[in-house]
Amino acid sequence: MASASGRRFAVAFSYAGEDRPQVAPLAEALAARLGRDRVLYDRFHEAEFTRIGLNVYLPRLYRAESELIVVVLSPDYPRKQWCGLEFRWIRELFFSAASERIMLLSLGQPGDLSELGILSGDSYLEISQRPAADVVERICERLALQGVMVPRELPPQPGGQQGVEVQRPPSRWRRWFSGRHRRRNLALLGAAGGLSLALALPLAWRLSSGWLAQAQLAAGDRAFGDFDKAFEPSEQDRHLQRAEAAWRQAAQLAPNTPEPQARLGFLHDLRGELPQAKATYERARDLEPSTTTAARGYRIGLAAVLAQLPGRQHQALEAFQADPNHPRAAVELAMLRWGDPAALPEASDAVNKSELERSLSESGAPAPGWSFPVDGGRNLLMLHSPRQQRCLLAAVRATTLNLLGQQLPSPLAAEVCQGESEKIKSLLCDRLRQAATTPRAPRTARWLACPASAPASSPPPQPGSTG
Numbered sequence: 001m002a003s004a005s006g007r008r009f010a011v012a013f014s015y016a017g018e019d020r021p022q023v024a025p026l027a028e029a030l031a032a033r034l035g036r037d038r039v040l041y042d043r044f045h046e047a048e049f050t051r052i053g054l055n056v057y058l059p060r061l062y063r064a065e066s067e068l069i070v071v072v073l074s075p076d077y078p079r080k081q082w083c084g085l086e087f088r089w090i091r092e093l094f095f096s097a098a099s100e101r102i103m104l105l106s107l108g109q110p111g112d113l114s115e116l117g118i119l120s121g122d123s124y125l126e127i128s129q130r131p132a133a134d135v136v137e138r139i140c141e142r143l144a145l146q147g148v149m150v151p152r153e154l155p156p157q158p159g160g161q162q163g164v165e166v167q168r169p170p171s172r173w174r175r176w177f178s179g180r181h182r183r184r185n186l187a188l189l190g191a192a193g194g195l196s197l198a199l200a201l202p203l204a205w206r207l208s209s210g211w212l213a214q215a216q217l218a219a220g221d222r223a224f225g226d227f228d229k230a231f232e233p234s235e236q237d238r239h240l241q242r243a244e245a246a247w248r249q250a251a252q253l254a255p256n257t258p259e260p261q262a263r264l265g266f267l268h269d270l271r272g273e274l275p276q277a278k279a280t281y282e283r284a285r286d287l288e289p290s291t292t293t294a295a296r297g298y299r300i301g302l303a304a305v306l307a308q309l310p311g312r313q314h315q316a317l318e319a320f321q322a323d324p325n326h327p328r329a330a331v332e333l334a335m336l337r338w339g340d341p342a343a344l345p346e347a348s349d350a351v352n353k354s355e356l357e358r359s360l361s362e363s364g365a366p367a368p369g370w371s372f373p374v375d376g377g378r379n380l381l382m383l384h385s386p387r388q389q390r391c392l393l394a395a396v397r398a399t400t401l402n403l404l405g406q407q408l409p410s411p412l413a414a415e416v417c418q419g420e421s422e423k424i425k426s427l428l429c430d431r432l433r434q435a436a437t438t439p440r441a442p443r444t445a446r447w448l449a450c451p452a453s454a455p456a457s458s459p460p461p462q463p464g465s466t467g
Contacts, residue, residue, distance in 0.1 A: 063092065071102065274305055
């Protein structure tokens, strides 16, 4: 019943506690068809939710781990503290392609919802007078649109009622298996069955291997998500090994599918295994039609690997320039040019395009996100959400203009960078140290309040990879 995206929950309910009597029957009915572990409803996960920092842990489950977020609106919803916390993260999906993962229900007239960002043109389903079974069917229809398989509910059997067997004349097949030519007919049927089986087995294997490959790909993505959340090195190693094993299995089951190859390319790059990363990204690129969004991501991942290989900087720049309207490519182009004062105008042009911000507003975060090695490759900075990526784009744009001599406020104080400033600053300062030959680089580093103890120079730029 899990979809190819690998998200943990099929349905996540967000509702006010006063509305529990109306929501509980919906959650129970969905749990009967999907399983409790696939429904995000607080009573189903009480042990997991009894934790310190639930206000940080819970919103991520809505934003990143739920196929369909069902918001049950009511006059009580905007007043509740936990509803506001959940909806703060749900609202981030409103203006992106991920908005299709939101389904609005209403118990009566919920009143003015503009403070939540819900406007008059947004549609919700009024359910106060609808039977629970009908509401559940509407939710299942939306799940089907999300690509989630939902088993049909079996009708109840009449208790104790016995059916009456009706005698019918022997069918044509029954007559074919009897009579004087029974032995010959059975032999013919056996030969036909053997031929059909010989033709069907390769087709069945192809279908089943494709499904198994998708399951392994999703398992690897979940393991990588666990790696990203872990703090202990031993835990990180264990989750990364799980991810690698699952992605390799997916690549073996579907050798002509690009997604496992791209995941393995990302993993090799993460470990600094650059020749292997280059080979697997090239295979992913060659297997994907060149005009798709996925192909652009594979090309940019390959370009980020080339930028780290000796003598391949020019080739990496050409690869990034092939997709100038991709936000990741634009950011990489600008930062690679910081070390050449003559190329700073081109760096500014690369990140000053309206298409870049529109692209980040219209699409969700690419999985598994943008990653950049910092501190000479000893640490890894990962940016998963469009908000983080918009912050980086704005910060690179402002830093480039400062290198050109324009006096601007610090980009890290902007609203889009709230909560992200330190991690973004670590990347900017790292790249400025690598651009020490540019006359204004030290002054720009002070403008960003980079650590004074940072070394004056570093190896050549080493941009990260895109999964």
